[in-house]
Amino acid sequence: MSRNLDVSPEVSDVVRAADTAKADNIKRLWNKSTPYWFVSPYLIIFGVFGVFPIFFMVFLSFHHWNPVAGLGSMRWVGLENYELALTDPMLWQAMWNTLVMALLSGIPQHLVALPMAYLLVSLGAHARHWLTTAYFLPYITSTIAVSMIFYIMYSPQSGLINHMLRALADGTLTSWAFGWINNFMPIAWLQENSLIRYSVSFVVFWKYVGFNIVIYTAGLATIPNDLYEAAKIDGASSFQRFRYIALPLMRPFIFFAVTLTIIGNMNLFEEPFVLTRGLQTAATNGMSISNYLYRVAWEWLDMGSAAAISWILFLVIGTFTGLYFWLFGRKGLEGN
Amino acid sequence: MKLKTTAGLALASFGLTVGAMAADIRIDGFPDYDSQLNRILPAFEASTGHKVSQLMNNHGDHHNKIATNLATGQGAGDVVLIDVGFVGSFVDQGGFVDLTDRFAPHASNYAEYAVLQGRGGDGRQYAVPVDLGPGVIYYRRDYMEDMGYNLDEVMASWDSYIAYGKELKEKHGVLLIGNAAAIAAAYINFNVEPGNGLYFDADGNSMVTSPRFVRAFELAKQVRDAGLDGNISEWTEDWYEGFKNGTFATQMSGAWLLGHLQNWMAPDTAGMWGVSHLPGGIYGSWGGSFLGIPRQSSNPDAAWALIEHMISADNQLAGFQNIAAFPAHTGTYSDSSFDEPIDFLRGQQARQMFAEIAENVTPVAPHRGDLIAQSLVIQTALEQVLNDGVPVMTALRTAEAQIRRRVR
Numbered sequence: 001m002s003r004n005l006d007v008s009p010e011v012s013d014v015v016r017a018a019d020t021a022k023a024d025n026i027k028r029l030w031n032k033s034t035p036y037w038f039v040s041p042y043l044i045i046f047g048v049f050g051v052f053p054i055f056f057m058v059f060l061s062f063h064h065w066n067p068v069a070g071l072g073s074m075r076w077v078g079l080e081n082y083e084l085a086l087t088d089p090m091l092w093q094a095m096w097n098t099l100v101m102a103l104l105s106g107i108p109q110h111l112v113a114l115p116m117a118y119l120l121v122s123l124g125a126h127a128r129h130w131l132t133t134a135y136f137l138p139y140i141t142s143t144i145a146v147s148m149i150f151y152i153m154y155s156p157q158s159g160l161i162n163h164m165l166r167a168l169a170d171g172t173l174t175s176w177a178f179g180w181i182n183n184f185m186p187i188a189w190l191q192e193n194s195l196i197r198y199s200v201s202f203v204v205f206w207k208y209v210g211f212n213i214v215i216y217t218a219g220l221a222t223i224p225n226d227l228y229e230a231a232k233i234d235g236a237s238s239f240q241r242f243r244y245i246a247l248p249l250m251r252p253f254i255f256f257a258v259t260l261t262i263i264g265n266m267n268l269f270e271e272p273f274v275l276t277r278g279l280q281t282a283a284t285n286g287m288s289i290s291n292y293l294y295r296v297a298w299e300w301l302d303m304g305s306a307a308a309i310s311w312i313l314f315l316v317i318g319t320f321t322g323l324y325f326w327l328f329g330r331k332g333l334e335g336n
Numbered sequence: 337m338k339l340k341t342t343a344g345l346a347l348a349s350f351g352l353t354v355g356a357m358a359a360d361i362r363i364d365g366f367p368d369y370d371s372q373l374n375r376i377l378p379a380f381e382a383s384t385g386h387k388v389s390q391l392m393n394n395h396g397d398h399h400n401k402i403a404t405n406l407a408t409g410q411g412a413g414d415v416v417l418i419d420v421g422f423v424g425s426f427v428d429q430g431g432f433v434d435l436t437d438r439f440a441p442h443a444s445n446y447a448e449y450a451v452l453q454g455r456g457g458d459g460r461q462y463a464v465p466v467d468l469g470p471g472v473i474y475y476r477r478d479y480m481e482d483m484g485y486n487l488d489e490v491m492a493s494w495d496s497y498i499a500y501g502k503e504l505k506e507k508h509g510v511l512l513i514g515n516a517a518a519i520a521a522a523y524i525n526f527n528v529e530p531g532n533g534l535y536f537d538a539d540g541n542s543m544v545t546s547p548r549f550v551r552a553f554e555l556a557k558q559v560r561d562a563g564l565d566g567n568i569s570e571w572t573e574d575w576y577e578g579f580k581n582g583t584f585a586t587q588m589s590g591a592w593l594l595g596h597l598q599n600w601m602a603p604d605t606a607g608m609w610g611v612s613h614l615p616g617g618i619y620g621s622w623g624g625s626f627l628g629i630p631r632q633s634s635n636p637d638a639a640w641a642l643i644e645h646m647i648s649a650d651n652q653l654a655g656f657q658n659i660a661a662f663p664a665h666t667g668t669y670s671d672s673s674f675d676e677p678i679d680f681l682r683g684q685q686a687r688q689m690f691a692e693i694a695e696n697v698t699p700v701a702p703h704r705g706d707l708i709a710q711s712l713v714i715q716t717a718l719e720q721v722l723n724d725g726v727p728v729m730t731a732l733r734t735a736e737a738q739i740r741r742r743v744r
Contacts, residue, residue, distance in 0.1 A: 064744055066704075067407030069429035084741060089734070090716075156567075157574040157583075191567055193723050278396060281569050283715050284724070298400050300708045300742060301425060303407075 061307035068301055081308035091309060094292040095316070097197060097285055101272070102265035104201035109209050109261060110254070116209075117216030118242050132217055135210035143207065147274035150203045154275070156186035190275050196286035200272045204265065212257050219253030220246060255328060262324060266317045269294070289313045360387045361638045364413030366398040368595075368659045369625075376654055380645045386638045395419065405630065406431035412630040414639035418463055420624040421710065423453055424533075424702030427462035433629040433636050435643075436461040442647065445667045449699040454626050457704075462628055466647055467661035469590025469623030470693035471526050474597070477610045477682055479510055479585045487612055494523070494555055497586075497615040501564040504585055511584040512564040514575050516556040520718055522588040523552035526620025533701040535709035535739070542739045544713050545732045553721050553728040560722045567722075576601050588614065590622035591690040595660025598680040606680045611689065619696045625661070662690055669695070705743030712738050 036043075061081055063074040085091050116135070120128045138146060153160045166185060168178040189199040223246060231241050269290035273279065276286040279295060287295075293313065297306035363373065370392045377388050391413055393401055399422050405412035406429070418426055426432070439461050443451050450465035473491070480487055490500040501512030513519065524534065527548050531538050543549070559565050566583060568574045578584050579602040587593065591611075598606065614620070627646060629639045645651060652663035653671055663669070669691035677683040703709075717731040 066429055067403050068426055068431050070406065070409060070431060073430070088738075088741070090738065152573065155572070155574055158577055188567055191569060191723075193719070277569060277572070279711075280715060282719070282723070284719060295711065298403065299711060301403060302742070302744075 057307045057310065060304055061311055063304045065303045066301045067303055074304075077304065081305045082312070084305055085309045085312055090287075091289070091292060091312075093284065094287050094289045097272075098266060098268060098288040098290075100197050101201050101204065101268060101288065102262070104197060105204035105208070106258075106261045106265050108205050109212050110258060112205075113209050113212035113257075114216050114247075114250070114254070115242070117213050117220055118246055120213065120217055121220045122238075128217065132210075132214055135213045137210065138207045139211040139214075141207075143270040144274055146207055147203060147271050150199075150206075151190065151275055151277075154189040154199055156188045156191065159189075161189065162186050190286070191281050193282050193285040196272075196276065196282040200268075200275055200286060203271050203275065204268065207271075208261070208264070212261075215253055215257045216250065219250050223249050258328075259321060259324060262320050263317055266313070266320060289316075360389065361414035361633075361635050361642060362389045362391055363415040363417070363642065364391045364393075364398065364402065365417035366395045366419075367392055369417055369661075372655045372658045372661065375658055376645065376651045380642060384638070384641055386641070388642060402426065402630075405632070409632055412632055414629060414633040414635055415642050416628055416630060417466070418626045418628055420453060420469070420621070420626065421707065423463055423626055424706035425704055427454065427626075427628065428456040428702070428704045431630055431632075432462040433631055433633070433639075434460045434462060435464060435629065435640070438640050439464055442644075445649075446647075446664050447666055447694050447697065449621065449697040450624060450626075450664050452699040453624075453702050454628075455702075463626035464628070464643055464647060465624060465664035466627050466652075467592075467625050467655060468664050468694050469592055469621050470662060470690045470697070471522065471588070471614055471618075471620035471622040472591050472611050472690070472693065473522075473586055473588045473614050474593060474609055474611050475586045476582055476608055478582070478608050479504060479508065480610065483508065487610070491612050491615050491617070494519075494615045498555070498558060498562075498564070501559065501585075502562060505562070505564055510582070511566050511578075512559060513586050513588075514566055514568040514578050514584045515570060516559040516565040516567075516722060517714070517718055518570070518588050519559055520552040520556035521714055522614060522620070522622070523555055524549060524714075525622060526614055526618045527552075528620070528698060528700045530698055531701070533703045533706070535706060535713065536701075536703040538701065540703065540705075542709070542736050542743075544709065544717075544736045544739065545729070549713070549732055550728055553718060553732065556718065557721055557728065580605060582608070588622070590624070591662050591686075591693075592623060592660055594678070594680065594686070599660075607682045609681050610684055611681055611686045613689070613693070619693050619698065621697050621700070624664070662694065666691075666695060705739065708742045709735075709739050712742070 060074075062076060062078060064077045064081070065071075065074045120131055123131070152158075156162060162185065165178070165181050165187070168174045169181040169185070171178075187195070189195050227245050227249075228241055231245055236244065267290055268288040272286050272288050273291050273294070276282055276291075279287055279291055289309070290313070293306050293309045296302050296309060365373075370390055373388075373390055377390075381387060392398075398417070399419065402412060402416055402418070402422075403426075406426075443461075446465055447468055450468055451461070454461055454463035454465055456462050475487070479485075480490065485500060485503075490496055498512070504510045504512060528534060529548070532543060535542060535544055537543050560567070566574075566578065568578055568584075579587075579597060582605070594611070597603075597609065627643045629636050629643070633639050646655075647665060649663075649665050649668050652665040652668050653673065655661040656663055656668070656673070668674075674687040674691060675685055676687070678686050712735045713732070717726075717735040720726040720731045721728055
């Protein structure tokens with residue numbers, strides 16, 4: 001027996017109306033959700049590769065895990081990984097190396113880029129475009145390729161740098177001034193612990209100075225010409241115009257560029273890694289925190305400890321950036 | 337109807353493809369093993385019907401990839417090649433198929449020390465040796481014999497070896513070795529006390545402050561301080577140049593260095609080289625490779641069939657001919673090719689010497705902390721001693737404290 005037989009026509013109408021309303025609701029919901037279906041591939045990919053790893057890394061940093069043994073072998077160790085990392089002399093050494101290399105490469109980047117950008121802007125549009133492109137080229141070249149070229153150039157026996165120094169030391173016209181270099185030959189730029197930080201820093205400086213020049217050139221283009229002209233009429237020299245007009249108005253750009261440098265340099269990985277041949281030479285002084293992180297994770301297969309180190313690195317970068325914002329933030333963002 | 341037929345055909349062909357793929361296996365390795373595989377795989381495919389593909393990456397990337405594959409439970413080949421340096425860290429972690437029963441009938445044919453190296457802490461066989469690295473020292477004959485030095489006297493002990501280096505430097509301006517670090521590594525690798533591992537004793541305690549390590553570091557330091565090495569990093573252009581130009585007179589390594597020297601590193605120096613036992617006549621292993629089957633392999637039977645093919649006497653000899661991979665199969669050592677003189681070594685019948693070393697190497701027990709210890713001792717502590725003047729015992733004690741914390 002069917003239940004419908006017991007239902008009066010009025011009730012049947014109500015049920016039909018309810019069904020229609022339900023269908024309408026579903027349709028409306030479907031229509032509303034359409035945009036989300038379109039963006040869902042991005043959301044899924046971002047969730048899987050962006051959000052999930054962050055939470056997984058927090059989870060991982062409280063475990064001891066050798067990846068070779070599979071996911072099932074994770075062992076809860078609480079704060080042991082953090083304690084291990086913070087009392088690890090190698091981590092502190094890596095931290096110090098990173099800081100030194102960040103400063104050695106970072107400060108000259110801006111000290112050179114700012115006047116250079118000013119000079120380029122003064123040269124006029126045509127020269128500026130060509131030269132900016134030339135300076136920007138190292139930035140868009142693969143870091144690995146750049147590091148490998150420098151690795152060959154730094155080679156003690158066959159490298160271009162030592163060849164040039166030898167030529168200067170032995171040259172008939174130059175030997176009186178550069179003869180002393182022969183006492184130090186061959187200079188092991190990447191094998192000597194005392195030299196490696198300078199050698200790595202120079203590569204980083206060379207690669208990123210062009211990027212900063214482009215930022216500063218763009219910044220200088222925003223300064224109205226009237227200001228320079230008025231200063232000129234008042235008798236301001238070229239240096240004075242740079243010092244009293246360009247520099248103060250460039251503050252937001254300097255602030256932006258320096259923030260990027262702090263974050264980038266504290267994350268330094270490829271340059272020291274390639275130049276030390278995967279940490280095989282001069283590792284003590286050439287190893288950055290990211291390099292150490294890689295060694296703990298992929299050479300020593302201790303993923304939990306590596307996760308803890310990466311959170312420590314995150315906090316360090318956060319602290320430095322925060323400190324910079326606190327010290328220069330208000331001035332840096334003046335006018336914005 | 338047409339649509340149904342097309343869909344049916346597509347489904348059938350997909351099924352067939354999947355079926356055919358299921359029978360396929362893949363081997364993951366590093367060069368120059370592809371040269372060897374290209375020659376020996378056609379016979380395997382013809383006899384078994386399995387199609388074998390290869391995935392070759394450079395040495396470092398290959399081992400990183402295996403670690404990732406084992407961690408995620410997918411992506412590894414059915415057979416993977418593992419360098420001896422990684423065996424301790426890899427096989428003891430449970431990611432590989434237990435090959436004990438399958439390998440048992442063959443085990444007695446392979447160098448005992450290498451068989452033991454492929455075992456986990458539970459005594460089961462997880463990796464099978466496919467080639468060995470009998471430890472030797474290559475030397476320039478033109479500096480040694482042509483200049484009137486006696487090889488046996490030079491190699492009598494480490495002291496006589498260093499004394500030779502001093503004379504070479506003073507009288508002829510030639511360096512003893514490219515990098516003093518190789519001397520420390522050789523001494524550590526080749527003087528392992530029976531029953532111990534390279535860095536850990538049988539109970540898993542660190543040994544890096546033991547007399548073996550102290551002496552190794554002191555020897556290397558002695559060579560560096562006397563200016564007998566060039567502080568040239570191995571496997572770099574400068575190192576290859578050193579071989580070509582005769583910048584240094586000796587180099588310790590596995591027997592396999594011969595293949596690299598004569599094939600691409602310094603082919604023009606043929607006839608200038610000789611090979612000898614290490615100073616003091618010690619035996620040891622320097623390098624070597626293993627084969628394992630990851631547990632994620634969907635076809636472990638076919639994978640084992642491939643391993644059996646690769647470690648068979650004939651293919652071991654083929655590997656020796658093709659890529660100078662020294663056979664792990666000791667039954668091959670009686671082959672006539674072992675008596676052949678080697679032109680590159682000025683006609684020396686060196687293979688007999690390699691075989692004799694392979695059969696006399698003291699077994700070294702692998703330990704899961706070997707990779708950590710190796711980077712803390714050889715890369716960090718030794719570098720501090722040689723380059724920064726840190727006292728030997730200080731550097732070793734620091735390394736030991738680090739190892740104790742890191743090997744958990």
